[in-house]
Each structure stands twice: as structure tokens, then as C-alpha cells.
Amino acid sequence: MILVPADGDRSWLDQFFSAPNDVVWSDIEAGCAPREAIEAVSSQLALLAGDPGDTAIVLPFYRGGTVARWYATSATLEGEQRLRPTLRAWFGASYLSLLQTAISDDPQAIAMRRRFGRRVDIFYGPDHAQIADRLALLTRLEAQRPPVTQSGPRPVGRIRADLERALSARDEATALGLIDELRRSGRLNEENLQYVDVRFKAGLGQWEQIARAPWTIKNLADLPLPPQTLSDLIEALYRVYIDAIDPSGGPSTVLDAFRERIAEPFPKLFSSRHGVRTPRVVKAFILYERLQARPNPTILKALEALLPSEDATWSATIGDIARPAQAEDALLLPPQVPPEVAGADAGLMADADAEAAFEDCQYDRAFELYLLAPLTRKSLSRLLACAQFIATAEANARLISTFDTSGELKSGLPEQLSARIEALRVRSIGSDPSQNATQPSGWMEWARALAKGGNTESLESAAFENRTTWETDTLRQTPALCLEFSDLVANLTGPAADIARRAFPLIAAAFFPEREAPSAAVRPIAAVLILLIALDEAVAKADLDILSTALSVMLDLGLSSADYLTVVADLEAVQARVSSYANLPWALDVSEALALAPSPSSEAREARLRFFIGMLGQARGFAHRIAAHDFLAIEYLARDYGVDPAAVADLKPEDGPAPLGVDTPDLSGKTVGIYTLTEAAGARAKTVIQRLFAGCSVEVNSDTVCTSALTHLACTADIFVFVWRSSSHQAFFCVKEALGGRDPVYATGKGTASIVNAVLNAATKWAT
Numbered sequence: 055m056i057l058v059p060a061d062g063d064r065s066w067l068d069q070f071f072s073a074p075n076d077v078v079w080s081d082i083e084a085g086c087a088p089r090e091a092i093e094a095v096s097s098q099l100a101l102l103a104g105d106p107g108d109t110a111i112v113l114p115f116y117r118g119g120t121v122a123r124w125y126a127t128s129a130t131l132e133g134e135q136r137l138r139p140t141l142r143a144w145f146g147a148s149y150l151s152l153l154q155t156a157i158s159d160d161p162q163a164i165a166m167r168r169r170f171g172r173r174v175d176i177f178y179g180p181d182h183a184q185i186a187d188r189l190a191l192l193t194r195l196e197a198q199r200p201p202v203t204q205s206g207p208r209p210v211g212r213i214r215a216d217l218e219r220a221l222s223a224r225d226e227a228t229a230l231g232l233i234d235e236l237r238r239s240g241r242l243n244e245e246n247l248q249y250v251d252v253r254f255k256a257g258l259g260q261w262e263q264i265a266r267a268p269w270t271i272k273n274l275a276d277l278p279l280p281p282q283t284l285s286d287l288i289e290a291l292y293r294v295y296i297d298a299i300d301p302s303g304g305p306s307t308v309l310d311a312f313r314e315r316i317a318e319p320f321p322k323l324f325s326s327r328h329g330v331r332t333p334r335v336v337k338a339f340i341l342y343e344r345l346q347a348r349p350n351p352t353i354l355k356a357l358e359a360l361l362p363s364e365d366a367t368w369s370a371t372i373g374d375i376a377r378p379a380q381a382e383d384a385l386l387l388p389p390q391v392p393p394e395v396a397g398a399d400a401g402l403m404a405d406a407d408a409e410a411a412f413e414d415c416q417y418d419r420a421f422e423l424y425l426l427a428p429l430t431r432k433s434l435s436r437l438l439a440c441a442q443f444i445a446t447a448e449a450n451a452r453l454i455s456t457f458d459t460s461g462e463l464k465s466g467l468p469e470q471l472s473a474r475i476e477a478l479r480v481r482s483i484g485s486d487p488s489q490n491a492t493q494p495s496g497w498m499e500w501a502r503a504l505a506k507g508g509n510t511e512s513l514e515s516a517a518f519e520n521r522t523t524w525e526t527d528t529l530r531q532t533p534a535l536c537l538e539f540s541d542l543v544a545n546l547t548g549p550a551a552d553i554a555r556r557a558f559p560l561i562a563a564a565f566f567p568e569r570e571a572p573s574a575a576v577r578p579i580a581a582v583l584i585l586l587i588a589l590d591e592a593v594a595k596a597d598l599d600i601l602s603t604a605l606s607v608m609l610d611l612g613l614s615s616a617d618y619l620t621v622v623a624d625l626e627a628v629q630a631r632v633s634s635y636a637n638l639p640w641a642l643d644v645s646e647a648l649a650l651a652p653s654p655s656s657e658a659r660e661a662r663l664r665f666f667i668g669m670l671g672q673a674r675g676f677a678h679r680i681a682a683h684d685f686l687a688i689e690y691l692a693r694d695y696g697v698d699p700a701a702v703a704d705l706k707p708e709d710g711p712a713p714l715g716v717d718t719p720d721l722s723g724k725t726v727g728i729y730t731l732t733e734a735a736g737a738r739a740k741t742v743i744q745r746l747f748a749g750c751s752v753e754v755n756s757d758t759v760c761t762s763a764l765t766h767l768a769c770t771a772d773i774f775v776f777v778w779r780s781s782s783h784q785a786f787f788c789v790k791e792a793l794g795g796r797d798p799v800y801a802t803g804k805g806t807a808s809i810v811n812a813v814l815n816a817a818t819k820w821a822t
Contacts, residue, residue, distance in 0.1 A: 064079075066165045066166070066168055066169040067079050067165075069161065069164070069165035069168075070113060070125075070162050070165040070166065072161075074161070075115050075117075075162060076116040076117055076118070076119065077091050077114075077116045082095055088116075088119075090186060091114060091116065093190070094113070094114050094186065094189070094190070095113065095114075097193045097194070097197075098111055098112065098113060098193065100197070101193070101196065101197060108129070108130045108132040108133030108136060109128065109129075109133060109196045109199075110126055110127075110128055110133065110137055110140060110141070110192070110196065111126065111127050111128060111129065111166075111170065112124050112126045112193075113125050113162075113166070114186075115162055120182060121178075121182045121185075121186065122178065123152075123176050123177065123178040124176065124177055124178065124185070124189070125156065125162050125163060125166055125174055125175070125176055126141065126174070126175045126176075126177065127166045127167070127170050127172050127173065127174045127175070128170065128172055129170050129172070130172075131172070133172070134172045134173055137175060138153065138175060141153060141175070141177060144188065144192055145177075145179070145185065145188060149179045149184060149185055149188065150177055150178075150179045151178060151179045152176070152177055152178055152179075153175060153176075154175065154176060154177075155174070155175055155176075156174045156175065156176045160174075160176075163176070207235075207239040207240075207241070208235070208239075210236065210239065210241055210242070211511065211514050211515060211518070211556075212556070213232055213235055213236055213239070214236075214518055215518070215556035215557070215559075216228075216232050216556075216596075217229055217232040217233065217236075217250075217253075217254075217257075218257070218518070218559045219556075219558070219559045219594065219596030219597070219600075220232060220596055221253070221254070221257025221258060221559070222257070222559035222562065222563065222596055222599060222600065223595055223596040223598075223599040223802070224257075224258060224259070224599075224778075224800060224802060225595060225596065226258055228595070228596075229254055229257070229258070230254075233250055233251075233254060236250060245277055248270075248274060248277075249274075249279075249280060249283045252264060252274070252283050252286050253282060253283065253286060255286075255290075256286035256289070256290065259778070259800070260797070261289070261290040261293045261294055262290075262294055262790070262797075264286065264287065264290035264291075265290040265291050265293070265294035265295065266294070268319060268320075271287055271291075271319075271320055271323075272319075272320065272322075274287065275287075275320055275322035275323050276322065279328075280519060281328045281329065281330050281519065281520060281522045281523050282518070282521070282522050284323065284327075284328060284330060284335070284522075285330045285332045285335050285522040287323060288316075288323055288332075288334065288338050289332060289334045289335060291315065291316045291320070291323075292316070292334040292335075292337065292338050293334065293787070294790075295311055295312075295315035295316060296308060296311060296315075296337075296338075296341075297334075297783070297787045298787045298788075298790075298791050305371050305372055308372065309341060309344060309345065309372075312338070312341045312342075312345070316338065317342055317345055321414075322415065324338075324339065324342045324416065324418075325415050325416060325417050325418070325443070326417045326418045326443055326444045327339050327418055328445060328446060328523065329444070329446035329448060329449075329520075329523030330522045330523050331360050331523060331524065331525055331526075332522050333361055333362060333365060335522075336357055336360045336361055337361070337365070337368065337372075339357055339418070340354060340357045340358065340369075340372060341372070343357065343419070344372065346407075346419070348407060350407070350419075350422065350423065350426075352422065353419065353422050353423075356422070360525075362527040363527070364570070405423070405424070405427035405428075405433065407419075407423050408420050408423035408424045408426075408427060408433070408436070411423060412424075412436050412439075412440070417440045417443045417444055418440075418444060420436065420440050421437060421440040421441065424436055424437050424440070425437070425452065425453075425456055429456060429457070429460045429463055430463070431463070431467070431468070431471065434457065434463070434471060434475075435471060435474075437453050437456075438453070438471075438474050438475070438478065441453050441478065446523065447495055448495070450478055450481065453478065454475070454478060454479055457475055494513065494516055494524075495523075495524065496525055496526075496529065497524055497526065497529060497539060497561070498529060498535060498538070498539055500513060500516060500517060500524075501538075501539050501542040501543055501554075502542060504542070504543075504546055504550040504553060504554060505542045505546060505550070507550065510549045510550055510552075510553050513550075513553060514553045514556065514557070517553075517557045517560055518560070521560050521564065524564070526564045526565065530564075530565050530573050530575060530576050531573050532575055533574070533575040535575075536565075536575040536576050536577075536578055536579055537578050539579060540578035540579045540581070540582040541578075543561075543579075543582055543586070544582045544585065544586065555586065555590065558583060558586075558587070558597070558600055559596065559600060561583065562583065562603055562604065565579050565580075566580070566603055566604070566607050568778070568779075571610070572607045572610055572611060574611055576607065577607070577608065577611050580604040580605075580607040580608050580611075581604075581608065581617070581620075581621070583600060583601075584601060584604050584605065584608070584621060584625070585624055587600065587601055587624075587628065588624035588625070588627045588628050589627075591631075593628055593631055593632050595637070598632065598637065598640045599802070599803075601625070601628060602640065602643065602644065602647075602779075602803055602804075603779070605621065605625070605644065606647065606804070609647060609648075609651040612652070612654075613654060613658075614654060615654045615657055615658050618654055618655070618658040619657060619658060619661050622658070622661040622662055622664075623661070625665060626664070626665055626668060629641055629644075629665070629668065629669060629672070630668075630672075633669075633672035633673075633675070634676065635676040635679045635680070638673065638676075638680075638684060638807070639802070639803065639805075639807040639808055639811050641669045641672075641673075642669075642684075642687050642688065642691065642805060642806070642807035643803040643804070643805030643806075643807050643808055644665070644805075645662075645665065645666045645669060645691050645695075646687075646691060646694070646735060646738075646805040646806055646807070647805060648662040648665065648666075649662065649666075649691060649694035649695060650694075650732075650735070662695075663695050663696075663697075666691060666695050666697070667695075667697070670688070670697075670701070670702060670705070673688070674704065674705065677704065677705050680705055680707060681707060682707055682746060683742065683810045683811070684807070685702075685705055685706050685707060686742045686746070686810075687738075687742060687807045687810065688702055688705060689702065690738055690741075690806065719817040719818060720747075721747040721749070721750040721773075721817055722747070722748060722749030722750060723749055723750075724747075724750055724751070724772040724773070725750075725751045725752075725770060725771045725772050725773075726747075726750060726751070726752045726753070726772065726773045726774075726775070726813055727752075727753050727754075727755065727767040727768060727770075727771030727774040727775065728740065728753070728754045728755070728774075728775045728777070728809060728813075729754075729755050729756070729764065729767075729768075729774070729775070729776050729777060729781060729785060729789060729798075730754065730756060730777035730780045730781070730801075730804060730809070731758070731777075731780040731781060731782065732777065732780045732804050733754070733756050735777075735780075735804060735805050735806050735809065736754040736756065736777075736809070737754060739752075739754075739806045739809035739810055740752040740753075740754050742806060742810050743810060743813055746810075746814075747817075753767055753771070755767050757785060758782045758784065758785060759782070759784045759785065759788075760784050760785065760787070760788030761788075764785060764788055764789065764792075765788060765791075765792045768788070768789045768792035768793055768798070769792045769793075773799060773813060773817060774789070774793065774798045774799060775798065775799045775800075775801055775809055775812045775813055775816070776789055776798035776799065776800055776801070777801045777804050777809060778800050778801070779803060779804040780804040799812050799813070799815075799816040800812065
């Protein structure tokens with residue numbers, strides 16, 4: 055049977071198999087052509103039905119009832135280049151009398167060139183039958199030849215994007231595999247690998263491991279740290295040594311702890327903030343400025359303006375710290391101001407402090423202080439050095455603006471200084487002033503640049519390298535900007551859309567910060583993340599975690615009936631593609647989130663019920679794998695949705711819902727502690743765990759601040775599960791301190807299924 059080609063291919067075959075060719079296409083389709091012609095054409099069309107790659111495409115030309123010659127071409131440039139060597143090697147001089155390029159006006163060659171766009175060769179020999187047999191064998195071998203694939207390393211940017219997705223999902227195993235891939239690529243030096251290791255630990259929340267490795271931090275501080283690495287190091291130190299006493303310990307206690315634990319051991323970390331806006335990093339620089347002999351109010355005010363609105367109380371509390379009375383109490387010795395400067399104006403005092411800061415490599419502080427004093431040739435040279443080290447567009451722009459308004463200084467400036475200023479100006483605006491070549495300074499600029507077709511490789515790098523320097527508080531509080539951002543991302547196409555897709559973990563982290571109530575303005579961004587993941591053919595495990603986060607935001611903010619139906623439809627599309635036992639906990643958590651949240655209409659309630667019923671139907675495909683803990687979660691959800699217990703009875707394990715089995719650890723007499731702010735999920739998880747593990751005591755805590763009850767539970771529990779997606783900052787550090795350096799068990803989600811799975815996995819490891 056002839057494999058009829060697509061309509062777009064039929065016309066060239068009609069042209070090839072027409073006069074002067076004795077065999078016509080209609081006869082081949084009808085099966086009336088000579089058998090050998092049908093067989094030869096059928097094998098070639100079978101190749102074309104798939105991806106022919108660089109395979110030779112050879113068709114016969116008949117005259118007088120026999121093959122007069124063959125026409126050969128290829129669909130690719132690589133195939134065209136290997137076509138003649140292949141034919142010569144396969145047939146040899148004993149079979150071929152002629153092998154040459156077909157003339158330009160040959161009608162059969164014209165037909166093949168029109169279809170494939172490559173050179174067309176003709177060949178023939180004295181024994182047509184032998185050539186036909188050899189050609190049939192070549193066609194069969196070509197069909198069996200495995201495709202040639204690129205085995206080179208993936209781009210570093212692609213691997214880093216996958217690493218961020220794995221870290222956002224707290225998927226340690228996948229993250230380690232990606233780090234190994236980066237190492238094997240050979241394109242990262244030892245310094246880069248150290249930066250990646252810090253990012254790995256920070257992404258998994260292993261702040262203790264970072265902060266309690268002082269020599270590693272000291273060594274890294276001597277290197278030119280990327281903003282993300284600087285942010286991770288300072289945040290780890292702040293979380294471990296300051297958060298536990300901030301603000302309950304009082305402002306003086308905070309300052310003393312900061313001096314002893316962070317400022318004195320690691321002063322080089324505070325050479326420059328490099329534009330990082332992470333709240334804990336900004337707080338650290340505020341405390342560092344407070345430790346100076348003369349804290350500068352202008353610098354403090356500028357830093358405090360970078361903090362989000364929820365930290366206003368912190369700023370007011372720390373602002374009450376009095377300046378140390380004795381110079382030796384400060385981190386650095388006070389600047390030695392000459393007597394002639396005493397009593398001078400603030401500008402000269404700032405200049406003296408700036409000199410001291412510059413000599414001590416405090417480039418951020420020196421930069422700000424030099425700008426407060428009158429500009430001189432010396433201070434201009436120092437400012438240029440500071441701007442080069444700080445390496446932000448904002449610092450460059452401020453320096454250029456100050457220089458442009460400096461008046462007399464501009465005239466008679468040494469040629470070397472003028473050249474450095476112009477070089478800085480070129481870096482700021484690009485060599486062509488009509489095209490701004492600066493890196494985007496925030497998420498909005500990044501999205502707009504992608505939409506305009508900017509350099510995708512540069513923009514992807516900017517998102518990963520500079521995101522810690524991008525201001526997000528104002529953006530995520532402004533509905534118009536969030537709506538514009540979501541529209542820009544939703545309408546991207548081609549490589550720009552791929553860049554945005556790989557940046558989803560970064561976008562989610564920027565607009566939906568952990569342990570912060572979402573702003574109503576970010577609703578369209580959550581919706582577009584859900585939509586674009588639902589439209590993607592490939593949905594990874596990390597994508598499911600982003601979906602869970604975005605869904606939680608949408609449900610917390612409340613949905614109209616139309617929006618609710620759209621979100622559930624998107625979730626159904628995703629569930630249809632990822633349905634498997636491995637992803638059952640995610641599906642159960644989503645079902646629980648929908649069940650516990652308000653539904654705005656009867657249509658919405660029907661939609662969420664449809665999602666749950668669909669999930670049950672898919673689960674029947676792997677019912678043999680469903681264990682007792684899975685079924686108990688399904689059983690409780692069935693009650694939530696008003697589903698008859700008989701409808702889920704076929705999913706019940708043969709041994710019943712409890713116990714789990716002979717290999718299950720014995721937790722009798724043991725205590726399991728659970729911390730979650732989702733009280734319904736915590737209470738349900740408690741019931742499930744007690745049914746699974748006879749004699750096990752389970753306690754749930756939902757305190758938002760550090761309490762004696764939470765501290766006692768963390769200290770006494772044999773297994774302590776911390777639901778990090780539903781927690782508060784103060785509770786986290788209360789638990790970390792109570793555990794005394796041990797890590798809690800982290801639940802991957804915040805639903806019952808995730809909590810129970812976390813306990814089961816921990817119990818299994820604990821027993822071994």
C-alpha cells in the first residue's frame with residue numbers, strides 16, 4: 055500500500071512522476087504501476103513520512119518500461135554534503151557509469167529541488183537490476199540508522215534555570231544532579247562552583263550550614279562576589295545570628311550581636327551591597343552603618359527607604375540605637391580629622407569620613423560620602439573607583455549626573471580622568487546613545503525588553519544575576535504594573551517566551567515572597583503563571599510547586615466565579631498530563647486546597663468536584679500502588695466533597711487503611727510534632743498519622759510567634775515536621791533554635807498528603 059503524502063507533498067510527486075517519466079503518480083497511487091516502481095517509491099515515502107534527516111532520497115525515472123536513471127537529493131545541508139560520497143561508496147565504479155548534478159531545466163530535478171531546496175544528482179549504470187537491489191538495501195539500512203544527536207553540554211543558563219526550579223521545589227536530589235552536570239560541563243571554575251554551592255544551600259534553606267562555616271565565608275569574601283552569592287551569605291548570617299533576637303532582644307542587643315557575629319568577623323562582606331535589595335541584606339547594612347563612629351543620616355535614610363513597608367517598625371526600633379559613646383566601641387577606629395578641619399562644615403567632615411571609608415574598602419559608604427562633599431579631582435578619581443567596584447547602573451548614573459553639574463571641575467580635567475568618565479558614560483548608555491544598552495533595572499524593564507525582542511541571552515543572564523538588586527515591593531503593590539507585567543509575559547513568543555518560562559521560579563519568588571501575605575495586585579501574575587504552565591506540553595515537578603504557590607495566592611485573595619472556573623480548568627489540564635502515583639500527593643493537596651477554600655458559586659463547586667472526581671478516575675490506573683496513607687487522605691477528601699464512600703472503596707488497599715505493613719517503623723510511644731498555619735490540614739494530618747501508627751502521639755502547633763508551647767514541642771518531638779509553605783518567620787527561627795542545629799523535616803506542600811508523606815519518609819529514615 056502506498057503511503058499517501060501530505061497535500062503539500064503531492065504536487066511535487068505529480069510533477070516528478072509525469073512526462074517524460076513513463077510512470078505517472080496516479081498509476082502508483084492506484085497500484086497499476088510496475089511492481090518494482092511501487093516498491094521503490096513506497097520505501098522512499100516511508101522515510102519521508104517521518105523525519106528523513108540527512109538520509110538520501112532517491113526516486114527512479116522510467117523510459118521504455120525500465121529504469122533509465124535515478125534522481126537523488128537530501129532534505130538537509132549535511133545530507134547534501136554526504137550524498138555523493140555515500141553513493142560512490144555504496145555502489146562503486148563497478149555499478150555506476152555516471153554520477154553528476156542534474157541540469158537546471160530537467161523537469162524531474164526541478165520537482166525535487168522545489169520540494170527539498172537542495173542539489174539534485176542523477177546516476178545510472180549498466181546493470182539496472184543490481185543497482186535497484188543495492189538501492190533497496192541502502193534504503194532499509196538508512197531506515198534503521200539511529201538519529202545523530204548532539205551530545206555536547208547544555209548551555210549553562212539552561213542548567214541554572216533548571217537548578218532554580220529544583221531549589222524552589224526543595225528537590226535536593228534533582229538539584230545535586232544539576233550541580234554535577236554544571237561541574238562536568240567544565241565551563242565553571244572553582245570560584246563559580248563555590249558560588250553554586252552557596253546557592254544550593256540557600257535554596258534548600260540550609261542557612262546554618264552556610265553561616266557556621268566562617269573560613270568558607272572569609273575566603274569567599276575575598277572574591278568578587280556576584281550579587282546573589284553576597285545576598286545568600288549575608289542573609290544566612292542574619293537569619294542564624296540576628297533573626298532569633300530581632301526585635302525581641304532589644305536594639306542594643308541586636309547591635310551587639312551583629313558586631314560580634316557578623317561585622318567584626320566578616321567586614322569585607324560590607325564593601326558594597328552591589329545594589330542588592332533583599333530585606334535582611336539591607337538591614338545588615340543599616341546595622342553596619344550604625345556601628346560607624348559617625349553614622350551618616352543620609353546613608354541610613356537611603357537604606358531604610360529600601361525596606362518594605364512591613365519593616366517600618368524594625369526601622370523605628372533600630373533608629374533608637376544611640377551612637378557608641380567611645381570610639382573603641384565602634385567597629386572601625388574613627389577617622390583622624392586634622393585640627394584645621396575641626397569645626398568645618400558637614401561637607402568637609404563627610405569628605406574626611408569618605409577618605410577613611412575608602413581606605414577601609416567600604417566602597418558603598420565612601421561613594422555616598424564623597425557625593426555629599428564638594429567634588430574635586432581626587433574625589434572624582436575615588437568615585438570612579440567606587441562606581442567600578444559597586445557595578446550598578448544606579449551608581450554610574452548618579453556619578454555621571456554629579457559630574458555633569460560640577461561646573462568648573464569639568465574644565466581643565468586631566469585627559470585620563472576625562473577618558474574614564476567617558477568610558478563610564480559609554481557603559482551606562484551603550485556606544486550608540488540611541489539604543490540604551492544598560493541591563494534592566496527591575497522586573498518591569500526586563501519584561502518590556504523581552505517583549506521588544508531584546509538580547510535574550512543577556513536578559514536571561516540578567517534575571518539570574520541581578521534579581522536580588524531589583525526592587526519588587528512597589529511593583530507587587532501596584533495593580534497597574536502587575537497587570538502590565540502579566541500581559542507582557544503572557545504574550546511573549548519564541549525564544550523570549552522560553553526565557554520567561556525558565557524564569558518562572560524567580561518570578562514566583564519575587565512576587566509571592568515566603569511567609570508574606572500576598573498583595574491583591576499580584577492576582578493577574580498568579581493567574582498567568584497557572585495559565586502558561588497549563589499550556590506547556592512538558593510540566594516538571596518544580597512546575598507543580600509553582601502551581602501550588604500560585605493557586606494558594608489566588609485562593610487567599612479570593613476569586614470571582616469566572617476566574618475560579620478558569621483556574622480549575624487549567625488545573626484539570628495539568629492533572630491530565632501529570633497523572634501518576636509520583637504526583638498523587640500534589641493532586642491531593644490541590645484537591646484539599648480547593649475543598650477548604652470558599653467557592654464563589656454552584657458552578658465553582660461543581661468544577662472543583664469535577665477535578666476531584668477526575669483525579670480519582672486517574673488514580674484507578676495505579677490503584678495497585680496506593681498505600682494506606684494515600685487512601686486515608688482520599689477518604690477524608692471524599693467526605694469534603696460529599697462523595698459516597700463506595701465510590702472510592704475500590705482504591706482501598708487490600709490490607710485496609712491501617713497498619714501500613716510489616717516494614718513500617720514502629721512509632722508507638724513516639725511524638726510527632728507538626729507546625730503549620732493551615733490548621734485544617736494539620737488536624738487532618740494528625741488523625742491520619744494516628745490511624746497509621748498505633749500508639750503514636752501527634753501534636754499540632756499553629757503559633758505565629760515564638761511561644762513556650764512551640765519551643766517545647768520542637769525540643770521534645772521525635773519527628774518534627776515544619777510546613778514551610780504555611781509558616782511565619784518568627785516561628786521558623788523559634789523552631790531552629792529549639793532544635794539546636796538539627797534541621798526539621800520539611801513538608802513539600804501544605805496539604806494533608808504532603809505532611810503525612812513527610813512523616814512517613816522521616817520515620818523510615820529514622821528507623822534505619
